[in-house]
Amino acid sequence: MTLFDRVFSGNDAVYGLTETAIDNAIAQYGADQAVAFPHTAYSLPCYYAVTGTKVSNLGELKEALGVVKTLMTREKRLNDAFMSGVATALCAEFIEVLKYINNETPYEEPCSGHLMDATIRELGVPLVTGDIPGVAVILGAAPTKEEAVELVKSYQAQGILVTLVGGVIDQCLEAGLNMGAAVRIIPLGRDVTSVIHVVSVAIRAALIFGNVTPGDAGNLMKYTFERVPAFVNAFAPLDDVIVACGAGAIALGFPVITNETENIFRVPKSLIVQEDVSRFNATSLEARDIKIKITKIDIPVSFASAFEGEIIRRG
């Protein structure tokens, strides 16, 4: 299967799930049921940023899905693959927002799920100043939990904000890694769709700090491409859905680094196969052109701005 076919197929799969989920929700709650993420002024931030339209109830969500469908063109061109990636992300956002219906807390510690505007404003300034030199999105499970922790810690030591989706979260938990926004390691959720919560961060950054007009998808993608230093580390195996999500990430300008070697196509600076997980960090930073000025201080503990919010408990 070609790379584009995989993207399209992953997109179709997610679209199918989303359609069913929305239909079921309407059947259960009625079309007037309100849908919203907590603590955000941007409705469904991704959908709002791409289309300029806010969604407030299930009926509107269903309509929005119709708009998403129009992005799912199937020409064999990168634009179509990119738009399918975006469509996949928007579907993920729809699936995620349904989780918040009549349920204040679909996510429980340590997973954050949706991140509120305040968190983004808080992270925004250090992102702009370069104090946070990058955003890592780690997806799936590493070959071993040691490699997972090693990788996460390596980013943390560089001050990079790490977000986790899927198996890697449990790997870090098992290893007893201290996580949370304060130490710049944010587990999002175990479903692949929860990756949208970090996409939402990048997109709200464009709306808040980049002054991008909602609905101006071109400038939105330009802003994230040029200004949001994010990248994705996706562990094998990659199914079509993850490949489709990856297309969305690449559309926003975020390279994807993976250790998948089966049925994958390499794209310079965008989709990079790195079989050696211990070199994910160096590969990713180079791919996203992140240069970190490090003054190495020879001390027996880790040292980075990421530890500034750490809480030292008694005992």
Next chain:
Amino acid sequence: MGDFKLTTVEEFEAATNRLLETGAKVGADAWQLRVKNQTPHCKFGEQGICCRICSMGPCRITPKAPRGICGCDAHGIVGRNYLKFTAGGAATHSDHGREICHTLYHAAADGAYKVKDPDKLIRIAKEWGVETEGKDIYDLAHEVAEMALMEYGKPFGYQRWLKRAPQHTQDLWEKAEIAPRAIDREVACSLHMTHMGCSSKPEALVRQSLRAGLCDGWGGSMCGTEFSDVLFGTPKPIDTEANLGVMNADNVNIVVHGHDPSLSEMVCEYADDPEMIAYAKSVGAKGITVSGVCCTSNEVAMRRGIPMAGNFLQQENVVLTGACEAIVVDVQCIFPALGPLSKCFHTKFITTSPVAQMPDSDYIRFDVGTAAEKAKQIVKMAIDNFQNRKPELVYIPDMKQKATVGYSVEAIVKTLDGVTNSQVDELGTTKPLIECITSGVIRGAVAMVGCNNPKIRPDYAHIELMKKLLANDIIVVASGCSAQAAAKAGLMDKSAKDLCGAGLKRVCELADIPPVLHMGSCVDISRMMILVSELAKDSGLNISQLPVVGCAPEWMSEKAVSIGNYVVSTGIDTFLGVDPYVSGSDQMGYWLTEGVRDWVEAAYTVETDIEKLVDKMIDRIEEKRAAIGI
């Protein structure tokens, strides 16, 4: 983004029309008028069924007279005409290459011609099995130049450069008996075959056409390109400008036109000389502007960033500006019309080569030994001519575009190194480009080459085809007058990325390249052969499997036919926008568009409907992708 805007063909035409008004005022002739006088063309000639190779003829084929006097049928006549056409082109490029080899042979540390890229010379020497250790670079240059000159007439063996092709391609050539032997031999053999009473079998004539083409592309042209790089430097990305607006009304304008960089390089060298610039100022000019027309322009643009005034059908326009002090020419594609035309203005039409002598010109014979003084003489003559300018006739259209040129294979590979990741990739390969193609980000590549031809609205096909290809994420490499058309339109401005599909646009952004890559002059199509060979080797595919096609939408010269033949022979499907005078024979049509595929895995497509031509290329590229599952 900003205020970038392409220059349209309509704007080109408006400028040309304005210049023709000046021409009308001074009673100048123009190709536009001469085309009218020649239309309609003779149908027998157009179909290739007129034969005049012996004095029993001329013969022509009609339903009533299906054979010539010797008994040759339409297929034999068309085939012979086609082979002669090819031989003319191969001879032309090859003689150009020979001149360069001679120049290299005479290069000296204290001479006018030096070795500017010793690394490339050493690379070639090693490739040819020449000992390089401890050798003076000029001794090496002379040794390699002599070997190259022997390629033109060696009694045994095939062309040395063939070894650069993938083994599979070499095997095909050998099997089809089209691997070229000595360059001159293939040209002579072609002329032998087309003599009265020799070959009249289309298959044999087509086979030799391919071999004669190959002795050009993988022989003479490759010598021309490779040793021009050695002498004048291997091109690197450089910014320049294109279109008539590069001429400067306040300066002495010298236009170099023709093909061989040995002349143009020297002229540029002296035009840059402070002494000459001071002299120009002394006659009332603000400076000296050298610009180029045709392939010699491509050569100096690629290496020196000298601006490109225009392509083939714009050569008269250069004089019509009334601001051209001298148009200095060497060989090939120079309208003899420039002689009488220059007489209508103050322009000096300076011919320099014994190979291309024309009436109504100042003939300053240029050769290796006297190059420096002759170049100086020419520049001085142009400056002296500045005061003869007739201000009332001066009109330079205010149109030019920025262009980034200089994409030799070496520069392309270096650019590709820029998008590798040091943690996973190796440097110095074409792999990043292959990855862009296999993933679908770029659908394929088209090599756009060739001339202008009044049969096609000038530059329209080049520009419109390129625009559609770019929008479809197909990267374009261009050379010759096709490249200049692109540059004039603005397609070699990096800002032109916004005309591309999302895939190619992303590639242009990440690699920091324009979407149309200028690979040089017409002999530099040999660069494209090397590039495609590298792509094949790096991908493990055969050249014919790569989603790559060639296109000459507005081709005109015999050289273009020779080029077409070696491009097809290299395994690249080639699309022509002008029929090569073969419509008089269905058998020749069969061999060129289908039959040769059995030998070289590629063939011609002729489509005079330009819109259809581009769609056919895109379809072919997608077919090739589907065949290898990408």
